[in-house]
Amino acid sequence: MVDFKGLETFVWVVSLGSFRGAAQKLNTTQPAISHRIAQLEEEIGAKLLTRETRNITPTAPGRQLLAYAEKMIAMRAEMLAALRDASAIRGVIRLGVAETIVHTWLPHFIKEVSRAYPHLSVEIEVDISPSLRSRLLAQEIDIAFLLGPLSAPLLRNRLLCEYPLGFIASPALNVPNPATVYDLAEFPLITFARKTQPYELVKSLFNRPDLPAIKLHASASMATVVHLALEGIGVAVIPYELVEAELNAGRLELIRTDIAMPQLTFCASWLESPDTLATELVVDIATRVTANRAAFTPMATPQTTPTS
Numbered sequence: 001m002v003d004f005k006g007l008e009t010f011v012w013v014v015s016l017g018s019f020r021g022a023a024q025k026l027n028t029t030q031p032a033i034s035h036r037i038a039q040l041e042e043e044i045g046a047k048l049l050t051r052e053t054r055n056i057t058p059t060a061p062g063r064q065l066l067a068y069a070e071k072m073i074a075m076r077a078e079m080l081a082a083l084r085d086a087s088a089i090r091g092v093i094r095l096g097v098a099e100t101i102v103h104t105w106l107p108h109f110i111k112e113v114s115r116a117y118p119h120l121s122v123e124i125e126v127d128i129s130p131s132l133r134s135r136l137l138a139q140e141i142d143i144a145f146l147l148g149p150l151s152a153p154l155l156r157n158r159l160l161c162e163y164p165l166g167f168i169a170s171p172a173l174n175v176p177n178p179a180t181v182y183d184l185a186e187f188p189l190i191t192f193a194r195k196t197q198p199y200e201l202v203k204s205l206f207n208r209p210d211l212p213a214i215k216l217h218a219s220a221s222m223a224t225v226v227h228l229a230l231e232g233i234g235v236a237v238i239p240y241e242l243v244e245a246e247l248n249a250g251r252l253e254l255i256r257t258d259i260a261m262p263q264l265t266f267c268a269s270w271l272e273s274p275d276t277l278a279t280e281l282v283v284d285i286a287t288r289v290t291a292n293r294a295a296f297t298p299m300a301t302p303q304t305t306p307t308s
Contacts, residue, residue: 004076006040007069008273009033010048014066015153015271016137017055025139025273070154074272089278090119096132096141097124099222100163101266103242105293106145112285120278128193128220136269142279145286147197148267156272158283161290162263163239165198167255168247170232178256185211188234193220198264202237205259239264 012022019033026033041048048062058066093113097106106124113122127135129146136144137152144150149157167184169175176183185206192198199218206214217234219225226243229236230251236243246252268283270276 002040002043003036004072006036006043007065007072009036010040010062011066011069011073011154012273013037013049013056014058014062016139017057019056021139066153070272073154089117089281091278092121092123093143093278093282094123094141095125095282096135096144096146097126098129098132098146098266099126099220100239100242100264101145102126103222104163105161105289108293109286109289112289113282116285117278117281120282122282128196130195133269136271139271143268143270143282145266145268147264148269149265150267150269154272155269157267157269158287160266160268160286161293162265163241164263165201165237165261166240167257167259168229168236168238168240168243168252169234169255170230171250171253172232173235175235175253175255177253178258180257181206181208181259182211184235184255184257184259185214188215188217189237190217190219190225190228190234191237192218192222192225194218198237201262 009022009026012025013019013033016022016025019030019037023030023033037049044061044065046061047059048065049056050059050062110122110124113120125132125135125141129144129148132141132144132146133150135141136150137155145160149159167175167179169187173187175187189202189206191202199216203216206216215234217228219228222238222242225236225238226246228234229243230246235255240247240254243252247254268286270279270283
């Protein structure tokens with residue numbers, strides 16, 4: 001009979017690509033992991049993993065088993081969630097957060113978690129989305145609120161919110177308003193850190209042979225980007241919800257343009273396992289908070305007027 005612990009071990013070895021990672025996740029030793037996999041292969045009657053590459057990957061029978069094993073783990077997690085007393089949830093949740101969220105609805109989320117689960121602590125790490133993804137897969141954090149959705153074995157996602165991007169500048173910078181892409185290319189641009197989705201978007205929008213070479217400043221700190229914009233250093237390309245107060249006060253202005261700017265989609269992402277009850281309850285709170293965020297974060301209304 002196939003042992004559930006063996007299936008769980010197999011799933012984590014595939015997900016993390018190594019016996020060492022699975023051993024750390026399951027609080028056991030590498031020899032114990034090897035024994036479980038060997039026993040599982042004997043019970044299934046087929047080789048399930050290949051070690052010919054740097055990372056361990058499933059064989060054809062292994063891929064087939066993986067689909068069933070993931071379903072069984074998910075069903076077990078659902079069963080445990082239904083039977084456990086949520087009010088008794090305690091411990092620590094390691095949360096990784098993109099800074100855009102820090103400056104919008106994160107405080108309201110933390111208040112709701114504390115109210116619902118007073119014995120649950122939240123450790124918060126702020127980083128750019130690519131780094132949060134790596135840290136989540138390495139199990140250095142339990143949940144990530146980041147640009148997504150992500151794709152990886154055992155990775156679950158839930159849509160949280162979307163932020164429209166805008167061109168934001170100090171009135172002292174005298175940016176034409178409305179502005180064309182040619183107008184904006186004459187000014188330094190300030191946006192998210194390198195290797196992030198917004199940075200690459202801005203870079204691609206202005207990487208055109210008919211435009212002058214742009215000066216693109218990047219920062220992992222949204223507070224720094226906003227400060228530079230307020231000082232008139234350049235035009236910030238950020239979610240305008242971050243600077244709603246500055247826009248209403250007239251210290252910054254939203255530049256109207258006909259440039260098509262996609263929204264930034266933020267998700268909650270976490271690794272599925274039988275012990276994710278607290279994680280999923282916390283994600284439920286994040287979903288409720290973001291669904292009602294308009295009640296506590298009024299958004300500046302963008303004015304998008306074609307300039308051609």
